[in-house]
Amino acid sequence: MYLVSTSKTRASSRRTRMSPQARRDQLIALGLEMVGNRPLEQVSIDAIAEVAGVSRALLFHYFESKQDFHVAIARAQAQEMLDCTEPDHSLGDPLLVLGASMAAYVDYVTENRSAYMALIRGSASADPAMREVFDHTRSVMAGRVLEHAPALGIEPTPVVQMTAHGWIAFVEQTTISWLTDPVITREELLSVITEALPALATVVGAAVPAG
Structure with missing residues (x-):
C-alpha cells in the first residue's frame, strides 16, 4: 500500500537520509x-x-514536471486498485471469482472515489502518458475477464475481446453513477455488473461466428 501518515512521513524524512x-x-x-x-x-x-x-x-529532481508527478500518482493508484481486485483463483468457480473481484472493485472505488475519478479522467487527458495509464489499467482488467472465458464456455474471439473491453467501460460508468446517486444497494449493483458479463458475452458469441 502507498498510503502513509503525513505526520510520520514528515518526521522520518527529516531524521533519516533516504x-x-x-x-x-x-x-x-x-x-x-x-x-x-x-x-x-x-x-x-x-x-x-x-x-x-x-x-x-528537490522534488523536480525526481519528476520532470508537475504533470509527470501527477502521472506517477495515477500509475501508483491504478496499480493499487489492480492489486486490490486481483482475482482469487482459489474460489474455483469463474463466476465466484468474478463476483469477488467486482466486490473488491466496488469497495475500492467507494473508499477512493476522488483518486479513482482522477484515473478515469485520464482517458480524456491531452497527456499521452496519462491516457496510457488508463488504457493499461483497462487492458489488465479485460485480460482477467478473457482468461476465464473458456471456463464459461465462451471462446475469446476478437469480438468477445472487444466486448470484454466494453463491459469494463460499463462497469466503470455504472459504478460511478451509483456513487453519485445510489438508487440501488451495493448487492444489487454487484448483481447488475457481474451478471451482465456472461449474458453479454454469450449473446455476442452466439451472434457472431468465430474467426
Missing part, C-alpha cells in the same frame, strides 16, 4: 494521500514538498 527510490516512493505516497480528498490537478508541488520536508527544487 535513498533516491525511497524518496521518490515517499513523494508518490504523499500524492496518493492528498488525492484522496481533492482532485489530482489540485495536488500542488509546494504542498507535497512541505509535507515531505524537502525543497520544491
Whole structure:
C-alpha cells in the first residue's frame, strides 16, 4: 500500500537520509494521500514538498514536471486498485471469482472515489502518458475477464475481446453513477455488473461466428 501518515512521513524524512527510490516512493505516497480528498490537478508541488520536508527544487529532481508527478500518482493508484481486485483463483468457480473481484472493485472505488475519478479522467487527458495509464489499467482488467472465458464456455474471439473491453467501460460508468446517486444497494449493483458479463458475452458469441 502507498498510503502513509503525513505526520510520520514528515518526521522520518527529516531524521533519516533516504535513498533516491525511497524518496521518490515517499513523494508518490504523499500524492496518493492528498488525492484522496481533492482532485489530482489540485495536488500542488509546494504542498507535497512541505509535507515531505524537502525543497520544491528537490522534488523536480525526481519528476520532470508537475504533470509527470501527477502521472506517477495515477500509475501508483491504478496499480493499487489492480492489486486490490486481483482475482482469487482459489474460489474455483469463474463466476465466484468474478463476483469477488467486482466486490473488491466496488469497495475500492467507494473508499477512493476522488483518486479513482482522477484515473478515469485520464482517458480524456491531452497527456499521452496519462491516457496510457488508463488504457493499461483497462487492458489488465479485460485480460482477467478473457482468461476465464473458456471456463464459461465462451471462446475469446476478437469480438468477445472487444466486448470484454466494453463491459469494463460499463462497469466503470455504472459504478460511478451509483456513487453519485445510489438508487440501488451495493448487492444489487454487484448483481447488475457481474451478471451482465456472461449474458453479454454469450449473446455476442452466439451472434457472431468465430474467426
